[in-house]
Amino acid sequence: MISENAMLYIANGLTIQSELDLPFADGQKLPTPADVSIRIDQIPPFAAAGLTQFGPLMWFKGTERFLIQIPQVATYYVERGRDIVVSPASTADNATVRLFLLTTALPALLIQRGNLLLHGSCVRVEDQCIAFIGPSGSGKSTLAAGFLNRGYSVLTDDLLVVTPDNNAMYGANQIELWPDAARLQEISSEALAPVRQQIRRLSLPLEHKGNNQPLPITHIYSIGRELVTKPHLQPITGLARLEPLYKNTYRPRYLQGMAQQARHMQLSVSLAASASMAKLTFPRETFATQSSIERILADFSGAE
């Protein structure tokens, strides 16, 4: 049973009752029971039965069960898209246990529930949204922070959860920025807390409300840093649109473990058919964030 003191949150279209503090919009006034429960407890003895190993630290049984052991951090067990049990290592701090919950157990739960997960960030423009997809270090968060500086709402950073009807969900209410990226955006690092003490990446808070509705993704930019002097935008058409979606799949091995590759492909095809896509290349060192944002906004408004 979950503790009576558990907090109630709303994120990724779900109400979440959690014994661990999470960077999600407050859902105190929402009805319980919540869609998802997150408990701190010992992993139940039956959890490991019938699982297949898909990596040195993770095990699956279809979309029913997922187990991952992160040394010195925690073991996370996820069941049927509803329940997460977290068993922290004795030496682990809360921030570390929370960070890995957000990047392993929660994404696994969202895949169990049938969503499409991409490595991406997403920004609201009018009543639609723009997604940037790309691998770690490609500049997603830097772009998101640049849009935030200009007064736009950021729906999510790094983990982009897409509903089967191609809407983007509001995720965690933070952007995670490395100090160099914060400096580029003229954001003072001193005011921000690191996501965990062992690394210097910083948490830049967002202000998500509890009643945010998913928004349609109309534009997707596959981003990358290359040896160029200024941002370059190139439309992606036809079947080539599937490649960046495939390459930026969040945790492809989870899909393999859950045998969800076919569904993932269906969802990707649906998303590719519903959004305009382009490749955005920007300078490796400077990002040229302001001119990149202007290129994106011009493309969005049809001025390109």
Added chain:
Amino acid sequence: MGGIYWLASYPKSGNTWMRIFLQNLLAGSDAPININSMPSHRIASSREWIDDVLGFDSADMSADEIDQLRPAVYAWAMREPGIGYHKIHDAYTHTHTGEPLTGRNGTLGALYIIRNPLDIVPSLSHHNGCSLNEAIDQIADPNFALSDSRDALPSQLRQRLLTWSGHVESWTNAENLNLEVLRYEDMLSDPLPTFTRATRFLNLSHTVQSIQRAIEHSSFEELKKQELSGGFRERTTEARSFFRQGKSGNWRTNLSENQVARIIESHAQIMQRYGYLDNNGSPE
């Protein structure tokens, strides 16, 4: 059942050339492979590889923390289909528990390519956009590491190199490692027997003709031509080109007497062992 053959070297020692040779050999085509179509994930320090196998982001851990988990990733290769040939620049170091960074299981062998440090220095200086003296300092620094930023996310994991001598010794003295050592200079001066030795060690099927053709398809002239026409994605921002001269002995025109003396002072023992110094300690 799979496993890994490591293509190990200090940077700027011919590793990319060897990988292009192997890709050409494996492709067996009439035309050279496109150097920009080589799989980029095949370096041991690839975040994409490590993150996929671990199931979480290496970016969420410190470099020291992730080093403790790297052996498990490479050992997992034994459970995946096909044998992999992966580049590695890390020195052969160990985790806190004494396990080799490359893991005890999963490694089928290591092909170690060594190059005269007198020639590495000008090449490093060009590649990294640093002075020759800075490059000399780098190869003598036991704490030097690639991708070592803590304020940004490098695309690769931190790679501890040790000194040039330390790097060579770490691999060539490694216990229980199936090892073959090649000299870059022999790849240049005596390509057929040298590349044949590499091919045999890596257990790849071949004929004299297939090796000869792969050598031609990865010749310096061919690589330079491809880079001039289509660029090379492994070039750094600082370097004007990746494939520069493809020769040995350039140090004679690039380094001062004092610079040569500094390099020899730091690395004489290993240089002598691999024939880069004569019995009197003078460069060959």
